[in-house]
Amino acid sequence: MSYLNLSHLEKVFGQNRVVKDFTLGIDKGEFISLLGPSGCGKTTVLRMVAGFEAPTSGAITIDGQDVTGLKPNNRAIGMMFQAYALFPNLTVAENVAFGLKVKGVARDERAARVEEMLALIGLPEMGARFPFQLSGGQQQRVALARALAPRPRVLLLDEPLSALDAKVRVSLRNEIRAIQKDLGITTIFVTHDQEEAMSISDRIVVMNAGIADQVGAPFEIYNRPTTRFVANFVGTLNTFDVSVEDPGLGRVSLAGQPLTVPGLPDGARKGDVLPIALRPEALRLGQLPGAEAVLPAVIEDVHFMGSVIRLTARAAGAQLSMDTFNRADQPPPVPGQTVEISLSGRDAIVLRG
Amino acid sequence: MPTAPKGPRLRLPAGLPVAWLGLLPFAAFAVLFLILPTMKIVLGAFQAPDGSFTFQNLLDLNTDSIRSAYWTSIKLSFMTALLGCAIGFGMAAAVVFGGLPKAIRGPLLTFSGVASNFAGVPLAFAFIATLGPVGLITLWLRNEFGINLRALGFNLLSYWGLVITYLFFQIPLMILIITPALDGLKKEWREAAAVLGATGAQYWRMVALPILFPSLLGTFALLFANAFGAVATAFALTGPQLNIVPIKLFAQIRGDVLGNPNLGYALAFGMIVITALANFLYIWLRLRSERWMK
Amino acid sequence: MSRLVAWAIFLLGCLYFLLPLLGMGEFSLRMRRGEYSLDAYRVVFADPRFWETFGYSLGLAAATIVMGVVLVVPTAYWVRLKLPQARPFVEFVTLLPLVIPAIVVVFGYIRLYNTSSFLPLTGSALGTDILLTMGYTTLALPYMYRSVDTGLRTIDVTTLTEAAQSLGAGWFTILARIILPNVMVAVLSGAFLTLAIVMGEFTMAALLNRPAFGPYMQLLGANRAYEPPALAVIAFAITWGCMGLMQLVTRFSKHERAKA
Ligand SMILES: Nc1ncnc2c1ncn2[C@@H]1O[C@H](COP(=O)(O)OP(=O)(O)OP(=O)(O)O)[C@@H](O)[C@H]1O
Ligand SMILES: [Mg+2]
Numbered sequence: 019m020s021y022l023n024l025s026h027l028e029k030v031f032g033q034n035r036v037v038k039d040f041t042l043g044i045d046k047g048e049f050i051s052l053l054g055p056s057g058c059g060k061t062t063v064l065r066m067v068a069g070f071e072a073p074t075s076g077a078i079t080i081d082g083q084d085v086t087g088l089k090p091n092n093r094a095i096g097m098m099f100q101a102y103a104l105f106p107n108l109t110v111a112e113n114v115a116f117g118l119k120v121k122g123v124a125r126d127e128r129a130a131r132v133e134e135m136l137a138l139i140g141l142p143e144m145g146a147r148f149p150f151q152l153s154g155g156q157q158q159r160v161a162l163a164r165a166l167a168p169r170p171r172v173l174l175l176d177e178p179l180s181a182l183d184a185k186v187r188v189s190l191r192n193e194i195r196a197i198q199k200d201l202g203i204t205t206i207f208v209t210h211d212q213e214e215a216m217s218i219s220d221r222i223v224v225m226n227a228g229i230a231d232q233v234g235a236p237f238e239i240y241n242r243p244t245t246r247f248v249a250n251f252v253g254t255l256n257t258f259d260v261s262v263e264d265p266g267l268g269r270v271s272l273a274g275q276p277l278t279v280p281g282l283p284d285g286a287r288k289g290d291v292l293p294i295a296l297r298p299e300a301l302r303l304g305q306l307p308g309a310e311a312v313l314p315a316v317i318e319d320v321h322f323m324g325s326v327i328r329l330t331a332r333a334a335g336a337q338l339s340m341d342t343f344n345r346a347d348q349p350p351p352v353p354g355q356t357v358e359i360s361l362s363g364r365d366a367i368v369l370r371g
Numbered sequence: 372m373p374t375a376p377k378g379p380r381l382r383l384p385a386g387l388p389v390a391w392l393g394l395l396p397f398a399a400f401a402v403l404f405l406i407l408p409t410m411k412i413v414l415g416a417f418q419a420p421d422g423s424f425t426f427q428n429l430l431d432l433n434t435d436s437i438r439s440a441y442w443t444s445i446k447l448s449f450m451t452a453l454l455g456c457a458i459g460f461g462m463a464a465a466v467v468f469g470g471l472p473k474a475i476r477g478p479l480l481t482f483s484g485v486a487s488n489f490a491g492v493p494l495a496f497a498f499i500a501t502l503g504p505v506g507l508i509t510l511w512l513r514n515e516f517g518i519n520l521r522a523l524g525f526n527l528l529s530y531w532g533l534v535i536t537y538l539f540f541q542i543p544l545m546i547l548i549i550t551p552a553l554d555g556l557k558k559e560w561r562e563a564a565a566v567l568g569a570t571g572a573q574y575w576r577m578v579a580l581p582i583l584f585p586s587l588l589g590t591f592a593l594l595f596a597n598a599f600g601a602v603a604t605a606f607a608l609t610g611p612q613l614n615i616v617p618i619k620l621f622a623q624i625r626g627d628v629l630g631n632p633n634l635g636y637a638l639a640f641g642m643i644v645i646t647a648l649a650n651f652l653y654i655w656l657r658l659r660s661e662r663w664m665k
Numbered sequence: 666m667s668r669l670v671a672w673a674i675f676l677l678g679c680l681y682f683l684l685p686l687l688g689m690g691e692f693s694l695r696m697r698r699g700e701y702s703l704d705a706y707r708v709v710f711a712d713p714r715f716w717e718t719f720g721y722s723l724g725l726a727a728a729t730i731v732m733g734v735v736l737v738v739p740t741a742y743w744v745r746l747k748l749p750q751a752r753p754f755v756e757f758v759t760l761l762p763l764v765i766p767a768i769v770v771v772f773g774y775i776r777l778y779n780t781s782s783f784l785p786l787t788g789s790a791l792g793t794d795i796l797l798t799m800g801y802t803t804l805a806l807p808y809m810y811r812s813v814d815t816g817l818r819t820i821d822v823t824t825l826t827e828a829a830q831s832l833g834a835g836w837f838t839i840l841a842r843i844i845l846p847n848v849m850v851a852v853l854s855g856a857f858l859t860l861a862i863v864m865g866e867f868t869m870a871a872l873l874n875r876p877a878f879g880p881y882m883q884l885l886g887a888n889r890a891y892e893p894p895a896l897a898v899i900a901f902a903i904t905w906g907c908m909g910l911m912q913l914v915t916r917f918s919k920h921e922r923a924k925a
Contacts, residue, residue, distance in 0.1 A: 068562075068566055069565075069566075070562060070565075089565075090562070090565040090566050091565045091566070091567075091568045091569055091570060092568075093566070094568070095566050096566065096567075097562070097563065097566040099559045099562070099563065101557070101559055103557065103559030103560055103562070103563040104563075105560060105563070105564075105577075105578045105582075106582065107578065107581040107582050108577075108578075116564070116567050116569070116577070117567035117568055117569075119577075120564075120567060120568045120569040120570075120573050120577075121568055161563075164563075164567070165566075165567075168567060168568060170566075174566075390743075390747040390748055391748065391751070393739070393740075393743040393747060393748070394740065394743065394744075394748065394751060394755070396736060396739070396740070397736060397740040397755065397758075400736055400799070400802070401758045401761075403784075403799075404770075404774075404799040404800070404802070404803055405758065405761055405762070405765070405770065405803055407773070407777060408769075408770055408772075408773020408774050408776075408777050409765055409769065409770065409773055410773075411773045411776055411777045412769060412772060412773050412776070415776065458678065461674045461678070462674060462675055462678045464671075464674075465670075465671035465672070465674045465675045466671075466675065468671070469667075469668060469670070469671020469672070469674075469675070470668045470671060471668075471671055471672065471675060475675070481908060481909075481912060482682070484908045484911070484912075485901075485904050485905050485908045486682060488858070488861045488862065488865075488904050488907075488908070489865075489900070489901055489904050490865070491865045491866070491867050491879060492865065492867050492879055492882040492883045492886060492896075492900075493689075493865060493882060493896060493897035493899075493900035493901060494685075494897070495886070496689060496882075496886055496893040496894050496896060496897035497685040497686065497688060497689040497894070497897045497901075498685055498688070499886075499893070499894075500685075500688040500689040500691070500692030500693070500893075500894040500897070501684055501685045501687070501688025501689065501692075502685075502688070506688055506692065507684070507687060507688035507691050507692065508684060508688065538681070539681075539682070539685060542678070542681075542682075543682075593763060596763060596764055596766070597763075599766065600765075600766025600767060600768060600769070602766075602767075602768050602867065602868040603865075603866075603867035603868055603879065603883070606867070606883065607867070607882075607883050607886050610887065617766065617768050620768055620769075620772065621768060621868070621871075621872070624768075624771075624772055624775065624872050625872070635772065636776075639768075639769045639772050639773075642766055642768075642769055643765060643766075643769055646764050646765065646766065647764060650764050
């Protein structure tokens with residue numbers, strides 16, 4: 019039994035089934051991200067955990083306690099919102115102390131805890147300020163301190179970084195992750211930014227239309243997506259149609275060239291046409307020794323992005339995108355140029371439907 | 372009548388940019404029809420009939436009848452402002468937070484606009500027709516239930532009668548002002564308070580009410596001044612005999628009572644002092660409560 | 666708040682507001698013994714004093730609206746364009762009428778502008794009418810100013826002015842042809858509110874002894890039984906009409922803007 023359990027959660031708004039049979043176990047101290055497109059139900063799941071929405075069916079337990087019917091203020095949960103939801107009429111210190119005050123913690127203890135939290139978020143001098151005197155990033159850090167001050171059992175973050183500018187977003191997410199690891203607090207983080215989810219999560223839940231499509235570590239999700247939706251949503255993908263030659267050995271052919279791919283579906287038979295996918299970084303420019311197949315391709319577009327150059331090309335009837343490292347002594351190809359692309363079957367992801 | 376675009380600004384000798392001349396019509400109007408008349412009264416309150424300086428007029432206010440008039444007026448204004456704020460707040464909160472259908476909101480605000488302006492003489496008529504000696508409710512209670520309001524001590528032409536009548540414009544005014552303020556309370560604040568362990572009451576006490584405090588206070592001061600200066604409703608309801616300050620002043624101006632014309636100045640001066648005090652109190656409290664505002 | 670409590674509060678409030686309206690409506694129909702009739706209204710409408718005072722107040726309302734527009738639009742415009750530092754002062758003055766009771770202001774008028782003063786306005790009917798118009802303008806000032814100022818906030822005053830100036834327009838043209846049409850909705854909603862205030866006003870008119878609608882209603886109320894509620898119904902209808910028109914122009918303009 020995990021620390022935080024969501025079992026068979028369902029949420030229906032009117033006619034609209036927004037969350038469907040959502041089951042997830044989260045270990046103590048784990049950092050989980052809910053990742054998915056807008057409207058897929060991430061916030062709704064989080065709000066059910068917080069207690070703002072009652073699940074239509076299903077149950078939520080924390081540390082063995084069934085909290086499904088509990089009001090939000092009895093769940094001992096911390097939450098950070100997208101808009102800075104600091105109380106504007108209270109100072110930073112009073113904001114951080116709020117949860118302790120309503121719990122009836124003594125004044126001295128409160129002050130000590132506030133000081134500790136402000137030091138933790140790196141704003142030790144700001145206690146006397148009002149929220150409007152802080153930048154957005156500082157406000158969100160105070161919101162984090164406020165959420166953590168009462169020592170919640172679970173921390174919920176609903177796109178806490180999306181209102182911030184890019185630089186602050188990156189530094190704050192690393193800070194959040196560091197503090198989370200430090201305190202060992204069980205955390206659910208909602209985002210629709212896949213890079214954000216990849217970089218800080220222990221595990222990612224990719225959601226699609228109210229369903230948890232795939233749950234796994236970032237490496238796993240990225241390299242072994244189990245559905246086409248996940249593969250497409252996480253990272254860029256090049257898909258090719260291949261025909262099965264020998265299902266037992268995983269042998270297929272792509273544009274007449276033989277490949278050995280991992281994990282052909284059980285029912286595959288010789289002659290079936292299947293989609294396989296390759297990440298941009300699995301495609302290499304030029305003839306690489308050890309590559310299983312080399313395809314001729316026509317360059318369509320060149321995006322110079324600094325250390326990496328992203329190329330768009332057409333090969334074997336498919337449009338594909340690939341990355342190559344910038345090298346000062348080697349100018350990138352130009353559009354219209356014919357090049358060769360090397361690839362190997364072991365990098366391919368075989369997509370289920 | 373197109374003229375050339377204005378060139379670089381001319382300057383008055385005093386160094387005041389000529390732009391200030393643009394305010395001249397407004398300033399003249401304000402001086403002539405607001406400030407001078409008020410000054411006239413303030414000065415008059417300290418003048419003897421022969422024009423010399425005196426405190427006698429203000430001292431003359433200290434009679435039983437005038438003291439009680441002020442006291443009744445203050446009580447009346449305070450009570451109607453307080454009840455107006457409380458009930459108006461309740462109704463606005465019911466519509467904004469109480470889960471009432473959204474469709475109620477528009478009509479309520481429109482009606483409030485109408486009712487807050489439906490003051491004065493016709494309002495008195497409406498209440499006489501309803502709660503007066505032969506009014507709709509009076510008769511209904513007597514005929515259907517044998518309840519005699521008069522025998523129970525209720526009289527429309529009394530302090531409480533006036534309170535009930537004044538509420539008809541005080542409550543809507545509160546609704547009009549406080550509804551936008553309630554809309555300004557973010558849902559996240561309530562939710563943040565809830566996850567931090569606060570009960571609904573704690574949220575209201577520690578967050579929502581402090582945030583609303585300036586608006587509540589301002590509306591209270593406005594309602595107070597509104598009731599304190601109201602003449603028409605009370606006059607139409609009770610005639611000149613009800614002992615409240617504006618009615619006394621009204622009678623004084625009409626020349627019905629009191630020999631000393633400068634006593635009228637003193638009466639009016641007292642009214643200015645009280646409404647001004649209420650507003651200064653409001654501004655002072657507001658400044659204290661708004662440290663957290665931009 | 667539970668939904669039940671919310672409904673209870675709301676419905677009780679509605680009851681409080683509906684009963685007096687019902688009361689006046691019912692009473693106004695009771696003139697004929699034993700049956701409901703419109704006699705009270707017939708009597709009221711047959712009274713020449715009704716029409717005289719009504720017309721008089723309507724005329725004053727028109728004068729007040731013109732005065733308010735002439736005073737407020739250029740001032741609010743000028744403050745926005747050139748004198749933002751004067752804003753606190755101007756706003757303070759426009760809010761004064763909410764603090765100084767009307768009866769005090771009119772008392773000041775009577776003493777300040779009497780026949781032996783530097784500006785003997787109360788000496789003639791016309792002068793008194795002017796004085797009353799000014800008094801009404803002060804009453805309407807807080808609403809008119811706020812309405813127009815809010816309206817000005819939605820347009821870019823500086824750019825419009827500079828564009829007009831570069832085409833050779835003078836100040837009067839700018840105000841009348843450019844600014845006024847752009848804040849027409851605000852002006853209109855201020856105007857309807859002014860109309861509602863002036864039609865029912867009692868204190869100033871009574872103390873200045875002018876034959877306005879408010880004092881007429883009061884006089885009738887002191888002497889008659891069934892006409893006053895009929896008048897109240899009429900006054901309520903006027904107020905409702907003014908507010909309705911106010912909403913209508915606002916909504917209409919939103920429509921226009923959405924289309925644009
Ligand atoms: N209170 C509600 N009543 C009705 N429908 C709702 C309610 N709250 C959410 N929904 C619907 O549920 C669906 C999922 O909403 P949710 O807010 O969980 O999405 P999300 O994944 O958080 O999206 P985003 O990334 O845009 O925040 C949406 O289609 C939304 O319209
Ligand atoms: Mg969301």
